[in-house]
Amino acid sequence: MITLRVNGAEHRLDADPEMPLLWALRDLLGLTGTKYACGEALCGACTVHLDGEAVRACVVPLSRAAGKTITTIEGLSPNGDHPLQQAWVELAVPQCGFCQAGQIMSAAALLAANPTPSDEDIDQSMCGNLCRCGTYPRIRAAIRRVADETKR
Amino acid sequence: MTGAWPQYLLAALLAAVPPSGDALRGADSFSTIPDRRERSLAVFAEASRVLLHPRCVNCHPPDDRPRQGDRSQVHDPPAVRGPKSEGVPAMHCASCHQDRNLEHARVPGAPRWHLAPLEMAWLGRTPGQICAQIKDPARNGGKTLEQIWEHSAHDELVGWGWTPGHGRTPAPGTQKEFGDLIRAWIDNGAACPPATEATR
Numbered sequence: 001m002i003t004l005r006v007n008g009a010e011h012r013l014d015a016d017p018e019m020p021l022l023w024a025l026r027d028l029l030g031l032t033g034t035k036y037a038c039g040e041a042l043c044g045a046c047t048v049h050l051d052g053e054a055v056r057a058c059v060v061p062l063s064r065a066a067g068k069t070i071t072t073i074e075g076l077s078p079n080g081d082h083p084l085q086q087a088w089v090e091l092a093v094p095q096c097g098f099c100q101a102g103q104i105m106s107a108a109a110l111l112a113a114n115p116t117p118s119d120e121d122i123d124q125s126m127c128g129n130l131c132r133c134g135t136y137p138r139i140r141a142a143i144r145r146v147a148d149e150t151k152r
Numbered sequence: 153m154t155g156a157w158p159q160y161l162l163a164a165l166l167a168a169v170p171p172s173g174d175a176l177r178g179a180d181s182f183s184t185i186p187d188r189r190e191r192s193l194a195v196f197a198e199a200s201r202v203l204l205h206p207r208c209v210n211c212h213p214p215d216d217r218p219r220q221g222d223r224s225q226v227h228d229p230p231a232v233r234g235p236k237s238e239g240v241p242a243m244h245c246a247s248c249h250q251d252r253n254l255e256h257a258r259v260p261g262a263p264r265w266h267l268a269p270l271e272m273a274w275l276g277r278t279p280g281q282i283c284a285q286i287k288d289p290a291r292n293g294g295k296t297l298e299q300i301w302e303h304s305a306h307d308e309l310v311g312w313g314w315t316p317g318h319g320r321t322p323a324p325g326t327q328k329e330f331g332d333l334i335r336a337w338i339d340n341g342a343a344c345p346p347a348t349e350a351t352r
Contacts (some may be wrong), residue, residue, distance in 0.1 A: 041259050053241075109329035126242065
């Protein structure tokens with residue numbers, strides 16, 4: 001049995017330790033907010049937090065996640081009102097939306113480590129999250145807005 | 153040409169032929185070089201085939217960009233070094249790389265996957281420059297030559313170079329053979345070739 005603490009709740013899973021965390025989240029726990037896209041850690045759609053740091057869930061074996069704290073987009077805030085989520089809504093960031101859970105989770109990891117990032121910091125931390133709709137300018141603007149609010 | 157070649161001539165010819173492709177010449181094969189310094193230099197030249205291999209230099213860049221592939225292209229996605237040579241928030245090396253290769257995703261991995269510090273840059277450097285760096289505690293992480301041998305022969309991240317997974321070209325020889333070469337280089341005086349500038 002593998003124990004995971006996901007969004008504050010403890011789960012005991014009878015699963016292969018080699019199973020990617022993304023499969024456990026989506027198929028065993030029903031947390032489908034985290035998306036499957038490339039499956040090779042190349043696009044960032046499956047980004048979640050593992051003990052606070054952003055990881056690509058599609059390549060994290062359950063053995064690495066065992067006993068750790070995992071946060072998915074569903075658990076980022078109690079009511080979907082994390083400052084980033086609010087900024088995402090206010091600036092109408094998503095187009096199709098598929099990549100946006102991963103984008104927000106990477107942005108949240110960035111701001112947790114560096115609440116007032118430069119534009120270069122934002123680009124360096126967000127470069128692993130692809131958006132085929134090309135919403136990058138609005139993603140950066142939303143992160144900028146939250147960071148600027150923090151400065152005030 | 154008639155008749156068999158004299159055995160001593162065949163043996164001499166075979167000894168003169170360098171190992172091809174992915175083989176490394178064994179440390180013992182240098183024992184016939186009488187001069188100790190020349191022997192150490194020859195051993196280091198052979199070890200340089202590992203040091204200059206893409207599996208090694210790709211993570212010893214002279215800038216903030218890891219490299220990948222046999223042509224040492226800039227890493228895609230464009231990951232950066234970060235303050236601890238382990239990436240930046242949301243793009244740490246361990247955000248994607250695990251402690252082992254992942255065949256199903258083709259992502260390479262080994263324990264403590266990270267870049268070598270900037271002062272240990274090898275990419276684009278000559279064997280002489282790398283040799284001088286390896287011996288300089290200010291540029292080798294404060295290591296003694298014994299610790300350099302230990303690192304070369306047994307470090308798991310170094311060892312990844314010979315088991316890189318998914319179709320990647322491994323470094324020449326084996327980690328044991330490389331460790332033996334470093335041992336022989338040290339035991340014969342740890343001589344360095346001239347630290348000339350790289351031409352490319």
